[in-house]
Amino acid sequence: MSPTAKERFWRRALILFSLASLMAGLVVAFIGSPGVARWIWAAGAVPVAASLAIAIIRDLRAGRTGVDAIAFLSMAAALALGETLAGVIVAVMYAGGNVLEDLAVGRAERDLRSLVDRAPRSAHRRVAQEIEDVPIDAIRVGDMLLVRAGEVVPVDGQIASSEASLDESAVTGEPLPVIRHAGEAVLSGTVNAGEAFEMQASALAGESAYAGIVALVTAAQSAKAPFMRMADRYALLLLPAALLVAGAAWALSQDPVRGLAVLVAATPCPLILAAPAAFIAGASQAARRGILIKGGGPLEALARTRTVMFDKTGTLTVGGARLVAIETAPDEAQDEALRLAASLEQASHHVIAAAIVSAATQRGLALQVPRNVRETLGTGIAGEVEGAALRVGSLSFVHQGTPVADWAARAARRASWRSALTVFISVDGRPIAALLLADELRREAPRAVRALRDIGVSKIIMVTGDRPDAAETIAAALDLDAVLADRVPSDKVDAVAMEQRLAPTLMVGDGINDAPALAAADVGVAMGARGASASSEAADVVILVDRIDSVPEAVAIARRTRAIALQSIVVGMTLSGVTMAAAAFGFVTPVAGALIQEAIDIAVILNALRALGPGVAAGRTPMPETAARALRKGHEEITACLDRLRQIADALDEAPPQRAADYILEADRLVGETILAHEREDESAIYPRISSFLPDGAALGAMSRAHREIRHQARLLARLSDGLRDNEPDKYAIRDGQRIIESIEALARLHNAQEEDIYEQAASPPLGRERARTIERARTEGAASALDRVSDAMRGARWRRRLALGALALAIMLGSVWLYGRWGSPFRSPSVTAEGVVEAIGATPIETRISGRIEAVYCDRGTKVVAGQICAEIDPGPYRTIASQSKADLTSATRRLEQAKAHLARVRKQIESGRPKARFMTMLEAAQRRVAAEEESYASSRAALRAAEDDLARTKIAAPVAGTVVARDAEVGQTVGDAHKALFLVSTDPGVVKIDAILHEADEIGEVRIGSPATFVVASLPKRVFSGQVTQISRLAPGAAKAASYRIVLDAPNADLLLAPKMTATIAIEPEKNAPSFHRPSGVEPRPIE
Structure with missing residues (x-):
């Protein structure tokens, strides 16, 4: 608990009085009056000892043990033995430690307290044509507010002016001003960094983001971490150890001053304050980065996290339908189809209609007012736009019983692959386009997953109520360890409970349905920037920035904070033990012991304050977010070119030769004018500028390699196009052109996605200097990974036990021999x-190397077994399914490899027969690459089948040696992990x-x-x-x-x-x-x- 203002005043008064007494006594002793000096020193120590005695009595009455009893005993003993100089030094150092604690905690709390201090008190509300000042509690939803330059936004709302420049650093941590446009959301607590703007309130003052932050800040400072309580207990262990060592030193030496020296050296003073100071400092550092941690307990739990579970919608994804692709009929323009559809959808209130209109608005398309609009619930909308009859909706609604064109069937098929929703468009009864909408992956999600693995998270799981196909699409893009789909809130709680049995688990979510799971997890993290208030209240950590990569940042801050707190305690306790030993053997006097011990205490508190720092590696500054947005906008500009390339590749399937030649020539022009120009700009201007924002240049080197491959494919396309300018292409040339165009389009899209990941990395600050231990994922290491998790979970407790025993070991070694020798019976x-x-x-354990549910148990205690005898069986169903699928994949890979080899043989035969060598050499190279790729696929499928068959065989748990079962820990229905403890013991x-x-x-x-x-x-x-x-x-x-x-x-x-x-x-x-x-x-x- 933070000290009150009155307590801080008296602490400052005590340090000033005791320090003045120390200095005055030294002056009096120097001029030749040591007797008077001792009285002055005693007078300086008595008030501190008295206040300490009162505090100890108050703690004892409240049921708390007064850990500062050593300090009181040392001061009292020093005064009783006439060692008043040592007594006043202890008093100065004890009072100084309390003041230093006040300064440390005060500095650490400053950032959190500033949130409350800068909260807005009033707002400017527009009523008709007048502006009136009203308290923010009087603001109602829908009120129009004016925010002047430099003022704090009073409540949440939407911007009504054309644009606004906002400083969001206090809420989101973004260091640079952000431009928000009309209709965009603005959070309370941000500062107007530009000209005055108008906004419309969307929430009451008490329900706004800033009010929630202030309430959470108050709760964040009340909880005490288990680690901090454990630090208190460790300090309490020092009391009996110090008394025992002091008594032994006194008894052995017959010198009470030596015992006093031990007590003085053992005075804990601010030692037990190192952990609270570090945890408060860590929470303050997190708050500056837009991460609100509700106290020391969640901070410590964050540091121990080994498993992370994510909700999907709104957490790993953007949380709403977004236009991801436009498929058009041949010779139809994408933008025109989108413009017509958006014009008609303006009349609908459907969420899909809003997504279509938003996509058209973002592209700057001019929309028209529709007429004669008729909407059919659940199927589509019809009407007139610019005199043309439009229908927008499902496939059946738009086609109206007419045959489905090939391009439309292809669009529907691609939408199903991408788990996307398809909206078809027809003009005057003729289908012209299909819009593909899906919930997109957050741009920063891949980097967040990589960062979690880098800092030691061993298992990442998605748990969602969405369909399995949609969930698996997102999970595959992020390479997650497991996907749990179709889960209602109660199922999410069960999933969290299951993972908690294996490792400390963190749950991340943003919706009301995530609140039970957030509350059940060891640590619940809510995406509070736009999440539901229920999830924010149930969570232990609230991310105030709408970025998922703040999750690994929070874990990194927590681990660094815990490491600093542990370091402070270990160093302080170790040095205290060494000083006590030296004092017990007479090498340290009471005065010297006091100086040494309090120097140690001050050092550990100053070390704990390091948690206030960002821990960012030297020489590495993040790239401005505005620059990253500009770079991503460059990618959006070439998206239309890539979409056109895909249309051309599709059209080449049925195009006549002359039309196909025109398509290939158009593709060559687009590649040269747009894609290659963009890649050249990347190499010459962009990469050199962003290299300084990256930890190393390896990523940019890989991007340059991708540029070379794109340029190589572009050269192939250019050579093919040169040959088509005067000659009509045959079907082989058309096929080659189609493959080259598809390769360029796929390479460019993948390359753009990789570049955006690099931009995200450059624009995000490093996670700190914490040296993360890379943990192999559980699905690849099996038993070893599970043992690692168990070892990690036990290591902290084992180390803490050793620390406690070590604190007593010194006293036992010094006093036990003499005490027992003297009083032994x-x-x-x-x-x-x-x-x-x-x-x-001679017992040998029987263990399992795979996870699953035990289906049958065949052995019990007393059962005699032979080597290889089955003692238990894990449900083989899942593994049998995997093996069957792997066998089917191998069969398919074998067939493809045989086809590729047959095609290669035909090409070679044509070359040997004297066909034009130049053209067929290109076909030969393509055929050889195809064979190589299929051979690699075949090898991979074969390895997967072997692994699946091995896992299937491991479902039968067999005795490794002959003997008798002497212990059993296996039951039918029991779930075991990859490295479960021994299920049986077999003794020879x-x-x-x-x-x-x-x-x-x-x-x-x-x-x-x-x-x-x-x-x-x-x-x-x-x-x-x-x-x-x-x-x-x-x-x-x-x-x-x-x-x-x-x-x-x-x-x-x-x-x-x-x-x-x-x-x-x-x-x-x-x-x-x-x-x-x-x-x-x-x-x-x-x-x-x-």
């Missing part, structure tokens, strides 16, 4: 007791088990020998007493023998197989005082200690 018990765990001898010698125990009764170990008898009981069978014999004894901790612990291993018969692995056993060992030391009884073979 001479009493000997008649037997030695220990706690152990039953383990199987089930009649004997091993019990592994740790013995802390060091005084008794001298009478325990190898061969000593032992009895034990297990927790699951409390009434049955088992017997065994000691077979191994080994010391665990070197050094003083009386303080050491020992590992005892004994063997026990298990003829009835009642003892199972992992059972806990309470062991009683009867010492054999006359047995020789470490004697091994006959029949007991030695085994190396693990």
Whole structure:
């Protein structure tokens, strides 16, 4: 909790008073009055110690342990022992640490608090021809507002003026002013960076984006991260450790000042504040980039994310129908067809009609007013435009029973491949065009997916309520790991819960239907720039920028913040332990210990403040977004050329020779005047300019290689066109021209898409200096990937346990020998007791290397098996389907390869027969390339079939060795992952088990020998007493023998197989005082200690 203004005042007063007392005492001591100096130093320490005592009592009454008790004890002990200089130094450093915390937290909260401070209070509303100033709470939806230059936009709305220049940095993070045009949305909280403009309110003040941000900011500062609470616990562990070490140092040296030096060196002060400072700083850094994180808990969960699940519509896609292609009848103009359709659709309120009108408006087409409009619900709309009878709608609505032309059938087929909606257009009963509309992929989505993989996300899944074909089209474009389609909100929650069992999971969505899944995930991320308020409220993180690549940026910021917090704690605790040890051995005095410890505390807090920085690699600045938009606009200008090339390639199927020659010549002209000119401009002007915005030039090198291939295909087309100017082409020349045109069109579209990805990368800031560990995807690494995820999940907890134990280890090593040697009891018990765990001898696990649901279990505990015997079976249905599909793909690839080889043989035969060599050499090269491509496809299909058959075979889980099943962890219906824990354990010698125990009764170990008898009981069978014999004894901790612990291993018969692995056993060992030391009884073979 942030300190209040009053608390900050008293903290500043205490530091000033204690610092003044320290300086005054030094001056008095220097002039020869040490007695007076000690009183002055004591006076400076007492107020700080008193305020600290009050704070500790208040914490104890509230049920919180006062971790600052070490600081209080050190100051009190220093005053009691007359070490007043050390006491006042501790007081100065403690009070200074609190003030430094105030400064750190105050700076980190400044960006979040500025959102509230700059919120608009009033607005200028137009009433008739007058402008009146009203409070923003009085604004209603539909009001016309005037926003003057430099003012903050009061509420959400649409721009009514022709255009407006807006500074959106406070809301979206965009550093440069953005031009918005009439009809575009404007968010509250943005600043008018140009001339005054008018807008129409679309939301109330309390429902606007900026009000939501302010409310979320308030919630963001109240939650405390588990990591931060854990840091508090680690600091609490320092209290008993410091007291134990201080007591041991005092007792061993008989010098209480040495104990005081340990307490002074162990004073935690701001050490436990490093984690809160880092997390607040990280949240502040995220807020500056348009990412609102609701507290420390979600920030820490973000850092641990290993699986990301995306909604599709509005998250990975733009979230609405967009015109993606126009297919026209031969010799029909695309723009004219779109203009006519949009003119008619102005009379419709259908969402598809709005998309068509919007596409025409963006192209600058002049629309006409339709007449005699008649709309048929669900099929289409008819009317007159410029005297012509128009019909726009479905295929049946437009064709009206007439035969479907080839171009129309082709358009419908292509639309089905792309999961697009087709809208046909006819003029005076003649179909002229088809509009293809689809929900487009976000431009930045591929980069976001790549960035997530780069920072260590191992699994990316799409979960959507859309149709499977549409979802799989988007997933294939992004190379996602899995697609879950046709999922209602409850199904999304179940999918999230399933993934949470395997790894920390993040869910990203934008709609109301995503809210349950966002709330169920470890971290829910809402696209709040245009998402529903329900999803924003349910989410832990809200993206205020309408860009999906902010998701990997949020994860990167969270990981960097957590790493900085962990680094601060580790370094501080380690250095504190070293200083305590030095103080315990007398190398550090109380005064020196205070100075060293507080220097450490200040250093870790300053280190935590690094989370405020962007972490951007030096020398790398992002390209302005306006420049990226200009470059993308250049691609839009050549889209019409590419569409025309595709029309020409389609028309060549049925065109007569002379008409085909005209088409090929037109294509050659378009390629030379538009496409090649664009590529030359890229090489000469654009690439050199954007190279400085990229981390390296490898991507631009690949783009230059694509330019060379396009130029090569253009040269082939030019040579073919030269031969057609005076001669009529034959069918082979037409076919070659068609293939070259299709190649150029496909290459140019792919090349443009790749260039736009590069522009996105250049315009986006790097994710920071965090050195991301590349994790192989689960579907390619199988068991190893799953083990990696388990290891990653356990590593943090294991490390934290080691840190806690390490904090106590120093105290144990210094004091345990002396304390035990002095107060050790001479009493000997008649037997030695220990706690152990039953383990199987020679046990081999039976594991699975594929995921699925267990369909049958054939083995149980006690079942004798032979090598290769099936013990369980995973549902083979999915894998059998994959194998069947792979076999069909191989058959198809084989047929295509045989056809390609046959075609190559025919071409060679024609060349050998003396046909014109120049023309047939080109055909030979094409045939050879086709054979090479088909051979590669065949090899890929064959490899896929082998992999599918291997997976099918792995559905039968077999015993690797012969033996007896001694443990089972498999049930019918159970779902297992790629690297599930052992389903069975097979032992080659089930009649004997091993019990592994740790013995802390060091005084008794001298009478325990190898061969000593032992009895034990297990927790699951409390009434049955088992017997065994000691077979191994080994010391665990070197050094003083009386303080050491020992590992005892004994063997026990298990003829009835009642003892199972992992059972806990309470062991009683009867010492054999006359047995020789470490004697091994006959029949007991030695085994190396693990």
